[in-house]
Amino acid sequence: MMTITAPTTAVRVTAPAESGRTPAVVANQVTKSYGAVRALDGIDLTISRGEFFGILGPNGAGKTTLMEIIEGLRSADSGQVAVLGRSPWPRDLQLLGSLGVQTQASSFFPSLTALEHITTVATLYGVSAQKAAHTLDRFGLWDKKDVTVEKLSGGQQRRLAIAAAVTHDPEVIFLDEPTAALDPQARRELWSLLDELRAEGRTILYTTHYLDEAERLCDRVAIVDAGRVIAAGKPHDLIREHSSPYVQLVISRDRLDPASAAAVPGVVNAREEGASTIVETDRPEDVLVTLGQRVGFDNIHTRATTLEDVYLRLTGKEYSA
Ligand SMILES: Nc1ncnc2c1ncn2[C@@H]1O[C@H](COP(=O)(O)OP(=O)(O)OP(=O)(O)O)[C@@H](O)[C@H]1O
The missing domain is CATH 3.40.50.300 (P-loop containing nucleotide triphosphate hydrolases)
Incomplete structure (x- = not known):
């Protein structure tokens, strides 16, 4: 099994070179x-x-x-x-x-309408009601202008929160x-x-x-x-x-369990991930032939490394913020 360890040293994050402007x-x-x-x-x-x-x-x-x-x-x-x-x-x-800070839905004025809400926030920043209305429209909420915040859907509330955060540019x-x-x-x-x-x-x-x-x-x-x-x-x-040096194959766990996959010559690591078995190999040609004969080639997919894989390797934790 591959071991996943978190690095112990902190990373200094520098910005790409800018032409003489103060960084954000x-x-x-x-x-x-x-x-x-x-x-x-x-x-x-x-x-x-x-x-x-x-x-x-x-x-x-x-x-x-x-x-x-x-x-x-x-x-x-x-x-x-x-x-x-x-x-x-x-x-x-x-x-x-x-600075524009997106407020969480809980800090909304729930009984104000969408237009009243954004106008109130805009006024605090010295922004005109007209500009507030324009921002509401830009964020696709003009037809909801008379709906109270508490009656907006989750997605609409989120859009309103961002609209209110950016109305002062x-x-x-x-x-x-x-x-x-x-x-x-x-x-x-x-x-x-x-x-x-x-x-x-x-x-x-x-x-x-x-x-x-x-x-x-x-x-x-x-x-x-x-x-x-x-x-x-x-x-x-x-x-x-941080990519894995191995080719990753994804197979439905119904068709192949990790223990059986691990026994196939050329498989470096096999693990369960939800309803799938993830197989890592440094000999993809051989392993594909063996597994293809066993589960059918149509049932095998290859998978590229994602940011989620990098995150998992570095933190050793599944992501949940
Ligand atoms: N006001 C506070 N008083 C005491 N401990 C706090 C306070 N705020 C945060 N912490 C602690 O500081 C640490 C960092 O918390 P923080 O909220 O910044 O993390 P986070 O990455 O935003 O977490 P999450 O994804 O759960 O929101 C945690 O251990 C948390 O319990």
């Missing part, structure tokens, strides 16, 4: 403890302007704490943070107008699990809105449960575990760097 975010040796719990243990991070940057990691890894420190909602115990070249703590009113946008618990269609609709925000050159920091989504959306990701960045880079670079 710089975190330098940031630490934060809650009593005996060391939530952040020396985070280094540089995010360029215009990057779509994903922060991934298991429960309790420190993602929310890190986002909140960068947003200026919490102070770090030590280290430095700069957002657009300014310190977010203590709260900097000049910086606030450049912030340069840096923070999204905490924006697509959690949405159905696939609602997720995809949000993806195109997020793509649009990125195309406008905004910097987006985001956390997600969905590693396929991070792979699809993010320019770069940082995998955080136990308060440290354990890997960072472009999703495809991380995949290349």
Whole structure:
């Protein structure tokens, strides 16, 4: 069996070279403890302007704490943070107008209509009601303008939350699990809105449960575990760097159980994954012939390494943020 171990050293995340502009975010040796719990243990991070940057990691890894420190909602115990070249703590009113923070559904004004909600938030930022209405329309919610927030679907509430976070045209946008618990269609609709925000050159920091989504959306990701960045880079670079050297075959577990697969010459590793048996081999030609004869070639699929595989190898944990 292949052993999966997490690296012990923290990774310093540097941004791609920029032409003389202050990075969107710089975190330098940031630490934060809650009593005996060391939530952040020396985070280094540089995010360029215009990057779509994903922060991934298991429960309790420190993602929310890190986002909140960068947003200026919490102070770090030590280290430095700069957002657009300014310190977010203590709260900097000049910086606030450049930041957009997606509020969770629970912080909505539930009995306001969608239009009243976004207009209220916009007013706090000195943005006109007309601009608020335009943003509501842009996020596909104009026909819901008179519906109270509590009556909107989960996907519509999420879109409203993001619309309210960006109505003042912030340069840096923070999204905490924006697509959690949405159905696939609602997720995809949000993806195109997020793509649009990125195309406008905004910097987006985001956390997600969905590693396929991070792979699809993010320019770069940082995998955080136990308060440290354990890997960072472009999703495809991380995949290349941490790919299994073996070819992976997927077969329905009904047709072949892992123990039988492991006994086939050339199989390096066989494991159960849901209703499938995953077979890893360094001799795919031989193993395909043997298994094809046993279960039928139509029942065997090959699988490429994904960001989820990289995550699993590095953290040793199934993903659930
Ligand atoms: N206000 C707090 N008081 C005490 N401990 C806290 C507090 N906030 C977070 N922690 C602890 O700090 C650690 C990091 O928590 P944090 O919420 O930043 O992680 P996370 O990666 O966002 O987790 P999740 O994915 O579960 O939201 C955890 O051990 C958590 O229990």
